[in-house]
Amino acid sequence: MKVSQLLGMRFKEKPAGCESANHILMIRGGYIKQVASGIFSFYPPMRRVTRKIEAIIREEMDRIDGQEVLFPVVMPASLWQESGRYDSIGSEMVRFTDRNGAKNVLGMTHEEASVQLTRDTATSYQNYPFMIYQIQTKFRDEPRCRGGLIRVREFTMKDAYSFHTSQEDLERYYQRCLEAYHRIFARVGVPEVVAVQSDSGMMGGSVSHEFMLLTDIGEDTIVLCDSCGYRANMEAAECIVTNESVPEQPLTKVATPGVKTIEDLCQFAHITALQTAKAVVYQRNCDDSYVIAFVRGDLEVNETKLRNHLGCEVHPALDIDPESGICPGSIGPLGLPEGVTVVFDRSLKGCSMLYCGANEDGYHYGGLSMERDLPGAELVDIAKAVSGGICPVCGKPHLRISRGVEVGNIFQLGTKYTKSMEMTYLDEKGERQYPIMGCYGIGVGRLAASVCEAHHDDYGPLWPMTIAPWQVGVCALHRNKGDVQAKADALYAQLQAAGVEVLYDDRTVSAGSMFSDADLLGAPLRLVVSPKTCSKGVVEFSARDKSFRKDISFTGDDFSAVVEAVKAEIAARMAALNG
RNA sequence: CCGGGUGUAGCGAAGUUUGGUAUCGCGCGUGGUUUGGGACCACGAGACCGCAGGUUCAAGUCCUGUCACCCGGACCA
Secondary structure (H helix, E strand, O other): HHHHOOOOOOOOOOOOOOOOHHHHHHHOOOOOEEOOOOOOEOHHHHHHHHHHHHHHHHHHHHOEEEEEEEOOOOEHHHHHHOOHHHHOOOOOOOEOOOOOOOOOEOOOOHHHHHHHHOOOOOOEEEEEEEEEEEEEEEEOOOOEEEEOOOOOOOEEEEEEEEEEHHHHHHHHHHHHHHHHHHHHHHOOOOOOEEEOOOHHHHOOOOOEEEEEOOOOOOOOEEEEEEOOOOOOEEEOOOOOOOOOOOOOOEEEEEEOOOOOOOOHHHHHHHHOHHHHEEEEEEEEEOOOOOOEEEEEOOOOOOHHHHHHHHHHOOEEEOOOOHHHHOOOOOOOOOOOOOOOOEEEEEEHHHOOOEEEEEEEEOEEEEEEOOOHHEEEEEEEEEEEOOOEEEOOOOOOOOOEEEEEEEEEEEEEEHHHHHHOOOOOOOOHHHHOEEEEEEEEEEEHHHHHHHHHOOOEEEEEEOHHHOOOOOEEEEOOOOOOOHHHHHHHHHHHHHHHOOOOOOEEEOOOOOOHHHHHHHHHHHOOOEEEHHHHHHHHHHHEEOOOOOOOEEEEEEEOOOOHHHHHHHHHHHHHHHHHHEE
16 A cells, blocks of 8 residues: 555644544544534544454454354334333434334344344254354444544444353353453453453343453443452442441530531541441432432442342432432431332441431431441442452452553353244253344444554554554655655565555655654554665664664565565564454 | 633634734745755745624624533543
């Protein structure tokens, strides 16, 4: 490819409205162009990157016996009604009516389609297990896009679905897929991606992992233990806190005029937040009934865990009905009105000498003892993990919090979809059974953006050799002087003939702009041809990551030594990444 | 959906307070001088100032409405 013909523009100004490095560089380097919020077109360099990522994903999916298929983008509402998700999924799924008045959806995931495709053919246990996958456009009408390709509405995703005749078989395959995912991330150049335990959300199922690139621009919060390797998404993370045992004191009602918050209370009573019980009020989405969550005053409620415990959706109660008997600012566990669901976090276990609201404006209780005053209280885990908290696995207080970008996920789905959509097979005994499913996703564009985010400098992306848009860039400086043009043309031709992916800057621009564009386009290797190098009979060979820089000789129009050196370096880098 | 912000040439911005013929830089075209980290000179092309309505002799600027995009949050397979 010649730069003079390459579509797209590169520039040095920081584009407006870009925050993260990957977004800035992808715009500045002519990789992507925004069409609408969360919707992008790709210029050739970006498409070359994503094609290479897709090729690696294909290889690894095929290696674990995946079969590539292709599902439609548009599906009839009836298919989604079979699983019940037509009604349960909110407005992130685009619904529309076609010319015949039929209701349709745009695919945001393809569990339903995967069952529809296979349920008529996989009717015998002898057809199992199998995995099908596709690489295809998804549309999710996200309310809030951000970070360039990090969070978008339209994106390319590899999604895979496996079908099994036993839980054990699913678990074995799940493990194979987890290993394949690690290979994929290592091969595209981000071996630092970690698998974390996650909440299954509305996917259903039980066990699930998310693959996270740890970076400050990430939208997810990850809890990690540096001692034992425990890793979980904040949504699912467990964390243990302990309380010192202190002697019980009598329960006393205290007048606390003007005290509304935990900070107020601490100041008023000269205590720390650890000695308070904090009440957070929610309402069930289904009937608006109140749920009050109590956590130790220094902690926060993990709403995902609360939701899972209650088995229903809840939302924070912003305007509390004055008739409800709930007294914001002084809510406590004693004397709450009927009909309010109360949940205690296990951080309150064994606490005594607690301060809490008295359910009366201007009054709190002191000396509350969980065991004495609330003997029947069930303590469940609904608190957010905290930095320095105790790891639920190894018991050491080494929990650390980080941000992460989710570049992939894997779920054990169980029979949610096969049961609701009546997919069955006959087992060895001739009995009808529901297959057990797993599903496995990777966001291709988000992964490309994540690699850029993880590996770049001020001048541009540092693409790993496996996914770089071009393997080597040739810069012809002062091409109109001496025989630079002839030599550079010959070098370009010989590299191409050798099967090297080369980007040839054949423009008559200044050295500065040529190098800047080369940096932005991120070829890992660079060859410079100039009057200076030609007079010495050499070509300058260097790496984008500055790991080496050397001269390589040529004779006449024979650049075979250069070509060989380039091929060797490419092979070495590919081997290092592919393992 | 809540809160904050921004829409002026392909890109980045000034001008809006106080209405008076559209400004700068990058990029683009032509010619010339240059050339190892985004060169310089000259000339030139390029804008229904997001859109609609209103006020006014006169609107990029004031008023009303609307759309789009960005940021924080909520939400989220």
